[in-house]
Amino acid sequence: MTFADIQWVYVITAFLIGAGLGALAYHLMNASVSQSIRIRQQLTEKELELNQLRESLNDHFSRTADNLASMSKQLRDMESQLEKDATNLCSDDSVIKRLSSNKDNPASVHTLPESEVDQAFEPPRDYASDLSRGTLSEDYGLKPEVFEPPRN
Numbered sequence: 820m821t822f823a824d825i826q827w828v829y830v831i832t833a834f835l836i837g838a839g840l841g842a843l844a845y846h847l848m849n850a851s852v853s854q855s856i857r858i859r860q861q862l863t864e865k866e867l868e869l870n871q872l873r874e875s876l877n878d879h880f881s882r883t884a885d886n887l888a889s890m891s892k893q894l895r896d897m898e899s900q901l902e903k904d905a906t907n908l909c910s911d912d913s914v915i916k917r918l919s920s921n922k923d924n925p926a927s928v929h930t931l932p933e934s935e936v937d938q939a940f941e942p943p944r945d946y947a948s949d950l951s952r953g954t955l956s957e958d959y960g961l962k963p964e965v966f967e968p969p970r971n
Contacts, residue, residue, distance in 0.1 A: 902918045909915060 898918070902915075905915050905918050
């Protein structure tokens with residue numbers, strides 16, 4: 820073999836090695852692109868699921884509000900029917916008076932008078948009252964200081 824033939828062998832070998840390295844680089848870069856596409860697809864699917872959940876939640880709250888409205892209408896209808904029947908059939912005036920007062924103020928059936936609410940519930944405080952020396956007082960756990968003159 821001559822020197823020119825050896826140079827052609829080197830050129831062809833370098834070309835093949837370059838082509839192999841190029842194919843390897845293309846494969847590695849293409850793998851990251853396919854992973855990116857897969858992640859984008861998963862993100863799109865999750866966004867679709869989230870939108871579907873939001874829509875179903877909105878439908879749920881809408882149905883619940885409609886059901887509550889119909890229940891309150893039925894309750895008012897039942898109260899008026901009960902009042903009519905009590906007026907026609909009941910001879911006790913206190914029962915009729917109670918039914919008519921409940922119709923005027925439906926919240927009075929479920930609530931306590933304000934005086935009982937004040938007595939039943941006191942909100943928690945982050946300070947101590949002046950009359951007690953409890954764990955919230957400022958000097959709780961402190962021993963009284965006794966002044967002793969310095970000794971020489």
